[in-house]
Amino acid sequence: RKEMTDILGSSIEIMNLTPERVIVSFANKMKKSVPVILNKDINFKQTFWLANEIKLIPSSVMIFGEESFLDSISHIMTDLLKLNELDRNQVYELPLVLPDGLKCNTNSVLVELNVESFIEEVIIQEVEIRNLKEGYSMKLFPRDVSVSLRMPKNIYQLLKTNFLRLYIDAADLRDQKTIPIHYDNLPEKVKVERIYPNHLEFLLIKE
Secondary structure, three states: OHHHHHHHOOOOOOOOOOOOOOOOOOOOEEEEEEEEEOOEEEEEOOOEEEOOOOEEEOOEEEEEEEHHHHOOOOOEEEOOEEEEEEOOOEEEEEEEEOOOOOEEOOOEEEEEEOEEEEEEEEEEEEEEEEOOOOOEEEEEEOOEEEEEEEEEHHHHHHOOOOOOEEEEEHHHOOOOOEEEOEEEOOOOOOEEEEEEOOEEEEEEEEO
8 A cells, every 4th residue: 555655646545445455376387399280271273283291380389378288289270271273382371270378489380382283194014922922823813903193294204114013912811802902112202093903803822
């Protein structure tokens, strides 16, 4: 009361204060680094796709809040990025969606999208047999399958026709009628879109 009187001056007399006390709640504030997750709905123009992974800057943020609250937070989402017919590189600034009671060292992140054109190629490839037990032979039906591949236009001419290896793993054999096709030796940026058929019938012969 004396401190308030000193501020107001001697011409004013304080008769009463209500309430005379206030209750202040204290909580232990902590900080924590968490990854940023992009909330996205992106559709590309025909024959376009991402040239590489979407880049977030920063990819993680520092959040501040009560310790018990921070323990329940594993990531922070961005606002929705909705794009249609995307066919060129883009950079967007997106706000972060922060739960009530949470503070962050930034309110937004940059989203970098690098886009390139691709082509689709269909090849016919023979399926190899691997890990066949000694004393057995195996016939596959069919032996040749159709593979749809997608790749950037700029590397199409660099690919050899025999770069892809299709195989079945005879070690996977159980009591089944068909066996799945696997693949390896796939160059970077080449994507297997479809293998048809993707399971083969087989005949296992003991020699």
